[in-house]
Amino acid sequence: MSSFWIMLIGSLVASSCGILGCFLILRRMAMLGDAISHAILPGIVFAFLISGSRESFPMLVGATLVGLLSTIIIQWMKQNGVQADAALSVTFTALFALGVILISLYTRQIDLDLDCVLYGEIAYVQWDTWQLGDLNMGPRALWMVGGVFLLNLLIILLFFKQFKLTTFDPALAAAVGIPVAFFHYLLMGMVSLTTVASFESVGAILVVAMLIAPAATAYLWTDRFHLMLSLSILFGILSAIGGYLLAVPLDASIAGCMAMMAGILFLFSFLFAPRHGLVSKWWYQRKWYSKPQ
Amino acid sequence: MTPPIEIQNLSVAYHKKLVLTDIHYTSPKGECIGIIGPNGAGKSTLLKAIMGLLPLATGTVLIDGQPIKQQRHKIGYVPQRESVDWDFPTNVFDVVLMGRYGKLGWFRRPNRADRQFAMECLEKVGMAELADRQISQLSGGQQQRVFLARALAQEAQIYLMDEPFAGVDAATEKAIIHVLHDLKQQEKTVFVVHHDLQTVEEYFDSLLLLNRKIIAAGPTKEVFQIDRLQQTYGGKLTVLSTQANAFMVR
């Protein structure tokens, strides 16, 4: 049963991240997932200090808010002439450092293990179950990750046109009256929420990998956005399941193996994708070279 | 006498698409040559192919009878203005001095002679008094003139200019024409990618009409004809008056 839960939860995380990742890489914001996953640390600490517990809900709220706040700071800096990559780096390193300092300062009050927060391990999800009265509802992570996936799916389906247009042609979107900034922050909020909800159960590194690798892989296979979204989900799920199947015999970190698998899928596509792969490009180039003189 | 540029059977492919095909061209020496064609005709690509910045699908390019690798020092280049970030922390004089870097080679720094030469180049484009100006504070025309001065600082034999006249003010236009005139007197060969058909006859001795392949090449008087232009631009050309050679490109 445990392998089923792990693969299911991994696939749900991969699907959420796969959808959002497509928007992120097309908007040239791929590093945002990494930035947010670091930046939310002070949010977790604050939530912990205020609520005094390690309950998931306050942490989810606190971390998501700080994640959103960090994207607002980044946006503000960009609008004031700070280079995009610098705005991102400065913000997330500063917030992360603030979080570490807070943990050191309140070290007596908080029993918050840094490793545990940052490197949650998907292998343990089945032990942490949700009890509703006497009823065992299954792994708590499943509800969290599944809920976030449904929420993401709902929002994207509702506003698909708007998201698509603001991604491909923000100027046109603004011209036809779509509130571009609102959809930017809505997307940022979704990325924050997904990052926070997933990484508590599966670890930060897996979220970052799933936000980028499957979407980038899909981008090599197709030029059509619909297809890219579906392929991204598919590659994400393949990475999750393949990674788990790889991790079991190796007796290695499951999250690490899933990230590695996503990398392997990308490498394969980088070489062999039908139109944008290296081999196919090389083949076409040879065709031009060998053209009769 | 070897021609400054000799192109044989050149074709260039981006991914699967051929951007340039079957280019055969031998350029005259000491002339100012306009490269004319619609958007996407491969004008900038041709310049980059000549400079060896792109892999060639087929064909060869010879500069003074030799491949580009041995002849880089003979080429001066004026890129499009948008090709760099103008917020870079440097000033006008420093950018022009970059033109000397090729002659300096590795490790060496520009000396007084290089500085003096760079200053003279700035004077030629009428920007000497702006030498200390931050490049972020320049107008579009001034940016263009800085790039022109940088190319002059290269002391090349052949100059390639990518749309130097695009969107510049009258003063800059005058400065560029002045420089083109100077270069011609020094018997240098200049290629200019150009858009404005009204000024073609005034500026260029020869033309190269390009749309993926060479439509026509030769002295302006012979080549600058309605039928040839229509062939080059397809349906995008509107003839306003045949006598005055007035055209409009859609």
Next chain:
Amino acid sequence: MTFFTQWFQEPNALWVMIGTTLLGISSGVLGSFAFLRKRGLIGDVLAHAALPGICLAFLITGSKNPFTFMIGAIVSGTLASLVIIWVTRYSRIKEDTALGLVLSVFFGIGIVLLTQIQHSHNGNQSGLDKFLFGQSAALVESDIRVMGISAVILILITFLLFKELKILCFDPQFGAILGFPMRFLDLLLMFLLVIAVVNGLQAAGIVLMAALLITPAAAARYWTERLDHMVLISAGIGALSGILGTIMSGMIEHMSTGPIIVIAATCLFLISLLLAPKRGLISRWIRRYQFQKKQQIRTTKGRESLE
């Protein structure tokens, strides 16, 4: 004053201070070029990408010698930069995506290797942890010597190749036309950044290295319009952050140096962002206000003359 005299009597404190200062200087210098090449996130990526190399070095040699770790980290950091360059050159993937991809996949592989080490070596991996989170308080004289030597080499190379690196950051295409091998120079800059990151990783940890490679450079950009000055100012801000961070962390109990250095650097950045004379926000706001006022006066005058 008593605090300082006491503090400096601690045998290690001075070494830590020298170490963090050296780190600030070398990453400030190289960070300027990374910043201008629009690769501000590279420090973060290379710092994460060092993990698999460190683990492999340990798996192969079985020793916890920092030097072997450094070699491993340099190898995997270089491989990571090659992958970034290749993926962006030979596919339609944009640079930010390539950066994130390399970061997460390399780090994932590193974690896989780390669990292997835990399982096969009785879970004794404390020497590896040090590389991830950094332990500047544990710096000893020999570490500082290695850091000092590499910092001097890095700065020397930057000095010698200053004009080549400048043209790489400003106009690489023009550099290629001048006959410089721009791909080689690009890779060389990446390699220098790898060395800078690996050099500081042990003392500073991943996040501090990410910050030290960008924050001082981004701050320095506000104070000058000349590249040589910017590099010097960036080195100065890096060094100052190192010194301030070390002193302040000495004043607070249970406080590791790394995060305080990041906060110090961030404060210096914010000061620059707001207060720098020409490019700073406040001076821009003042200029905009004055401009608007002038426009207002002009329009009212115009109206009066019409009437």
